[in-house]
Amino acid sequence: MKKDDIRRNIKARKTLLSEEEKQAAAEQVFSLLEQTAEFMLSDRILMYHSLPDELSTRAFIRKWCGRKHFYVPRVNGVNLEILPYDESRLSLGSFHIEEPTGTDTSSVDEMEMIVVPAVAYDRSGNRVGRGKGYYDRLLAGSRARKVGVAYDFQLVDEIEADPHDVQVDVVITQNNHIVIRKYRH
Ligand SMILES: Nc1nc2c(c(=O)[nH]1)N(C=O)[C@@H](CNc1ccc(C(=O)N[C@@H](CCC(=O)O)C(=O)O)cc1)CN2
Numbered sequence: 001m002k003k004d005d006i007r008r009n010i011k012a013r014k015t016l017l018s019e020e021e022k023q024a025a026a027e028q029v030f031s032l033l034e035q036t037a038e039f040m041l042s043d044r045i046l047m048y049h050s051l052p053d054e055l056s057t058r059a060f061i062r063k064w065c066g067r068k069h070f071y072v073p074r075v076n077g078v079n080l081e082i083l084p085y086d087e088s089r090l091s092l093g094s095f096h097i098e099e100p101t102g103t104d105t106s107s108v109d110e111m112e113m114i115v116v117p118a119v120a121y122d123r124s125g126n127r128v129g130r131g132k133g134y135y136d137r138l139l140a141g142s143r144a145r146k147v148g149v150a151y152d153f154q155l156v157d158e159i160e161a162d163p164h165d166v167q168v169d170v171v172i173t174q175n176n177h178i179v180i181r182k183y184r185h
């Protein structure tokens with residue numbers, strides 16, 4: 001399926017979710033993530049601060065932010081900066097995402113794990129994002145463990161990947177835990 005068709009389909013499917021379903025799905029997915037060796041062994045983790053139409057990371061970040069070093073991205077022009085997550089230092093940035101303020105940016109090379117948001121993933125780790133290429137640029141050359149998290153219906157048959165697309169190593173949905181590349185620590 002073409003990326004734009006996937007974006008349209010998934011957007012429509014998401015409007016059917018109730019608040020209860022959204023919350024239950026986030027709990028299921030992040031409980032699976034918590035049980036992975038890579039999560040247990042990673043300290044510096046780049047999360048995403050979820051938008052209303054994304055699998056919510058809010059409860060998970062709140063649960064773990066005292067025990068792990070969590071980071072979130074900030075849009076700067078065509079690039080993403082990486083800053084530590086601090087609930088008291090957030091402000092509304094580009095695209096209505098709450099982003100960290102401050103100047104203490106980190107390099108993507110310092111991240112041990114990156115939870116990569118997407119509109120859809122396939123079983124080979126290909127992903128369709130929001131079409132602006134932010135994560136593809138960020139992930140190019142990164143050696144961090146890359147994990148996709150999503151609702152079951154965001155796992156689609158086959159995504160036609162472009163040369164610049166960067167695959168994730170693992171995809172976790174409510175009822176799927178797909179390991180594309182084995183974790184070696
Ligand atoms: N939670 C979260 N944070 C993130 C991303 C993300 O996908 N999710 N990003 C991932 O790249 C970066 C921001 N990129 C984004 C690109 C487009 C849109 C967006 O809402 N696009 C609208 C189109 C209208 C518009 O231009 O505002 C849309 O998709 O409907 C949001 C974020 C960094 N932070």
Ligand SMILES: Nc1ncnc2c1ncn2[C@@H]1O[C@H](COP(=O)(O)OP(=O)(O)OP(=O)(O)O)[C@@H](O)[C@H]1O
Pocket residue numbers: 003117118127128129130131132133134135136137140162164165
């Ligand atoms: N490594 C890169 N260097 C320069 N441009 C890039 C790179 N990766 C992607 N792009 C550009 O970004 C644009 C969007 O790409 P694509 O449709 O694959 O985004 P996406 O994967 O949906 O978004 P995202 O990566 O933000 O989730 C394309 O025009 C592409 O040329």
